[in-house]
Amino acid sequence: MKPAVGVIGLGLMGRPMGMNILKAGYPLTVWNRTASRADELVAAGAKLAPSPHEVAAASDFLITMVSDPPALEEILWGERGAMAALKRGSIYMDSSTVSPALARKIAAACAERDVKFLDAPVTGGDWGARKGELVFMIGGDAETLKEAEPVIGVMGKKWFHLGPNGAGQTIKLAMNAILALQVGALAEAIALVRRSGLQAEKLVEVLQSSMARSGVLDVKAPNLLKGEYVPSFSLRLMHKDLGLALDLANQLGVPLPATAAARETYSAVKGASQEDLDYSAVMKFWNR
Amino acid sequence: MKPAVGVIGLGLMGRPMGMNILKAGYPLTVWNRTASRADELVAAGAKLAPSPHEVAAASDFLITMVSDPPALEEILWGERGAMAALKRGSIYMDSSTVSPALARKIAAACAERDVKFLDAPVTGGDWGARKGELVFMIGGDAETLKEAEPVIGVMGKKWFHLGPNGAGQTIKLAMNAILALQVGALAEAIALVRRSGLQAEKLVEVLQSSMARSGVLDVKAPNLLKGEYVPSFSLRLMHKDLGLALDLANQLGVPLPATAAARETYSAVKGASQEDLDYSAVMKFWNR
Amino acid sequence: MKPAVGVIGLGLMGRPMGMNILKAGYPLTVWNRTASRADELVAAGAKLAPSPHEVAAASDFLITMVSDPPALEEILWGERGAMAALKRGSIYMDSSTVSPALARKIAAACAERDVKFLDAPVTGGDWGARKGELVFMIGGDAETLKEAEPVIGVMGKKWFHLGPNGAGQTIKLAMNAILALQVGALAEAIALVRRSGLQAEKLVEVLQSSMARSGVLDVKAPNLLKGEYVPSFSLRLMHKDLGLALDLANQLGVPLPATAAARETYSAVKGASQEDLDYSAVMKFWNR
C-alpha cells in the first residue's frame, strides 16, 4: 500500500504538487491557513485537516511548502504545530526556501523524534509544478533520499543530492542570487541602452547570438521590454531570498558585493509597493 | 576587382580577421605596432606598411582592431596616423571596443573627409575570428553597411544594424557589462557555496538544469571551478570595458549599481597583478 | 527610598553602568551569563541573582544590556526569563542595540503586564559608561521617560526622546550605519593614497583642516594609520548593527547602496577571523 502523504502550504506551488501526488494514487491530507485554497484538492480526493498537527499525525511522508522562515516556524512550532505530531520513522521534506540554519534546526528537532528530514527546495516555477517537472535541490541522508524518491518523482523530473541537511537550501539561495543578478544585469543594460536613445529590443536580439544568451534572457527579457510583470515568481519572494542569501554570506564572512548592490535595487522597487509583481519588475528602479 | 582592404591592429582578433580577408581574395595591407605580429599574414600574401598612414592610403576599406581608446586615437591622429590618409569615398570600420563618444568623434572627422564610417565592435572571441563566425554590432548608415557587407561577411556570420554611429559601441558595452556581471554572479555564488563546505561543482550541475543556465555557465564555469584562467578575453580588457560602460552611464546619469559593484571586484584582481588572465579570474577576489 | 534597580548583561558597558547606579545609592540586583563578570559589582554591594527571572522580580527599574537580539530574547523569554517576572507598574529599559521590531514586540508584551517600557540604546562607548557620560536614544512614552530620568541621569549626560517605542533603536541603527560608512570612507581613501605611493598621515592632516573633519577622524584615524585595532567597539558588533540597519531598510523598501557596499567589506574582514578587533579593522579589507 502507498504511504500516506501530507502537504502543508497550498499556494501556487503546493496545490499542483498535491494534485500530482493524488494523481499518482497516494492518500493525501492537506492544510492551508486559508482553507479555501484546498477546495480543488479536496474535490479530487484529499482530506482537509483542521491544523498542521493533524496533517503530521496522519502522514508517513510530510511535505511543507510555505513562503518564508516565520511561516515555516509557525507551522512547525506554533499552536497545533506539526513538529510534535510527526510520526517516528516518517519522512519530512520541506520544499520552502528558508535559511540553511533553519533547515539544520529542523533536522536536529526531527532527529530527536526519529524522523528523517530532507531540505528540498525546488526550481521550475508553478509551470514546472503543474507538469510534474520540478527540480529538487536536496540536503540530507542519501538513504532517506532513496526512500523519498518515489514521491519526489511524482512532482519532479530531476533531483540533486547536494550534501547534508542545509545543503539544499544553500544551493537554492546561491541559485536565486544568480537569477536576481542576471535579471538585474539585464535591467541595467536595458536602462543604459534606452537612455542612449537606442532600442532595447535590438540589444536583446544581439545578446541571443552571444555568450550572454541565457534562460533568464529567454524568459524575462520580454517582461522587461514590454514593462509587463505578471508574476511567475514575485519580487517579494525574490527580495526575501536575496535577504536570506546575504544573511548566510554575512554569517560566513563571504563578501557578495554585486548581489548586495542588486538587492538594494529590488528593495527600492519593493518600497514603491510593487512587490507583488514578478521580480523582473526590478526594471522599475530605472523607470520611476 | 575586389576592393583593397587594410587592417591595423594584429592582435588575437586582428590576425585571424586579416587571414579570412586574404583567403577571400582581397588584397590586404596591414600594420601593427609590433611588426613581427604581421609575419604570418605577410607570408600569406599581405603587404606590411610602415605606418597607419600608408595602410589608409592604400585601402578602399580600412579596418582597425586595437585594444583601447588611446591606442585608437594614436593610430588615427598620432604621428603618421591613418585619418589624414583615408581616401575620399572609402569605408572605414572600427571593430575595437571604445566609447560611443569616440565613435561619434571619428564619424565626424570621417564625414569631413567624405569617408563612410561604421563603428562595428564584435563578439565571438578569437575562436569566432578564426572560424569567420564573429557577430558584428554596427552603428552607422544603412547604405554604408550594405556596401560593407561583402567584407564583413568574410569575417562574421551575423551582423546587426543598431542605429547611427556610436550605437554599435553602446550595445557592445552593454553586452560586456552583462557578461562581466554574469561571471561575477557565478563567482559570488561559488564563493558562498564553497565557504558553506559544499562542492561548487554541484551548484553548476544544478544551474545547468535551471533558468540560470547560460552561455557564460557553459564557457566560464569550468575556469572558475578549476581555478584555471587561460585568457580568451583578458581581465584587463574586460576591466577597461566596464570602465567605458560606467563612464557612459555616468555621463547619461543612469545608475548601474550592480555593474559598479562588480567592477570593483575586477579592479581588486587587477590590483593583484592578475590582469593578463581571463576575466573569469575575478574569482580570485574571493580566493586571495 | 530609592527604587530597586536590576541590570542584566554585565559586559564592557553593563558593568560600569551598574557601578554608577550603585554609587548613586540605588539598591542593585544583577545577572550575567558568565557569573564572574559580576564580582566587582558584588564586592561593591550588588546582589547577584541566580537568573534573569529573579532580577526582574526584585526590581522597580530593570535594565538590560546585551550583545544582540537572540541574547535579549533568551533573557526575556528563555528559561527563567525576565519577562514573566516583571512587576506591574515597574519600568523596563533595554539599552542593547536590537531591531525596532523587537523593541515593539517587547513593548507589546510589557503593555500586557502593565510594565512601562523604554528602548534606550546608547552611544559613548565603555569610556562614556565609566564616566557616566553616555548619550541615550529613547523610544517610548514621555511620561515613562520623565519617571526614568533620575536613573538615566546617573549613567548618562544626555538623553533624547525620539518617538514611540522602536524610535530609539531606529535612530541608533541609523547612527551606526553612518559611523561604519565614515570609517569605511576613510579606509578607502587611505588605501587609495597609499597605493598612490603617498603617506596617508598627510591625508589625515589635510582632512583635519577641512569640512571632512569629524569625530571619527579624531578617534579612528590613528587606528587606521598604525594598523592597531584595540577594540572599543568590536567589528563583530558593528557588523551586526549594519545587518540590523539593512534589515530595517529592506523591510521598509529604502535602498541604502553605500551602507550595503560598506557592509560587504566589514563582512570580508569578519570572514578573515578579525571580528574581535575594533571595527576600524575594516582597513584590513585592503591590507590583505
Add this chain to the structure above:
Amino acid sequence: MKPAVGVIGLGLMGRPMGMNILKAGYPLTVWNRTASRADELVAAGAKLAPSPHEVAAASDFLITMVSDPPALEEILWGERGAMAALKRGSIYMDSSTVSPALARKIAAACAERDVKFLDAPVTGGDWGARKGELVFMIGGDAETLKEAEPVIGVMGKKWFHLGPNGAGQTIKLAMNAILALQVGALAEAIALVRRSGLQAEKLVEVLQSSMARSGVLDVKAPNLLKGEYVPSFSLRLMHKDLGLALDLANQLGVPLPATAAARETYSAVKGASQEDLDYSAVMKFWNR
C-alpha cells in the same frame, strides 16, 4: 618689485582668488572663456588678455582654475594655449581638480620648458576664496613651493606639501570621495529615519552629540533636512571628482566599493537634471 601674476578661469573660485592677488599689490592679467566674468577684476585693476597664451606670456606666476580636465587641456594646449607661452623660469600652479595623471603630464611639459609646476587644488569653497582662507593641497618641488608661498599666502591660510607632482590632486580626490560618502551616508540615514515615520531633525540632533559629528553634518545637514540645495559646490563637480577618484583607483587596482556605490546615487540625481544644485542634492535619490 612684485612678480606679475596671471589667472585663467574666473568662476566662483577664480574671481575672488584674483581679487585677493590684486589687493595684495600684484600686477594681474586674466582670461576667461566668457569675458564678462572678468569685469569686476578689470574694474579693480586687472588686465584682460585676449587668450590664455597672452596671460602666460605676461606672467611670472600663472594660476589656472577651471572646472575639469578637458577645460584645462584646452587652455594649455588648445588654440592660443598657455603652455607654449610660459616663460622660462616662471612658476605655473594649477588649482583645478583634475587627475594626478594630467598633473604629471603638465609637469613633464613644464619641465621641458624650464617652468616650475605645482599641482595645487584647494578646499574651502567660494567663501574661503573670498576670505583668503583656502587650504592648498600641493604636489611638486619643495623649493618651488617655497618660492610660491607669498602668492599662495594671499589666497590661503594653510598649505600642505604632500609629495611630488600629482600628490596634490591625489589627496584632493581622496578628500572629495570622503565628503561625497559622508553626505551620502547622512542622506541614507535620513531616508531610513523618515521612512520609519520619525523626524530626521532628531537624528541630526543626536548625531551632534556623538562621534558621528562632523563638518559635513554642520554644513550640509540643514540642506538635507530642508530640501534646499543652493550650490556651494555643485553636484556636477562632485560627480566629476568621484569619477576622477574612481578612475585613479581603478588604474591602481584599489577597490572602493562604498565610493562606487555612492557615485551611482549621485549619477541618478545628475540623470534627473539636478546637477546644478549643491551636491547635497544627492538626497533626491530617495525623494523622487
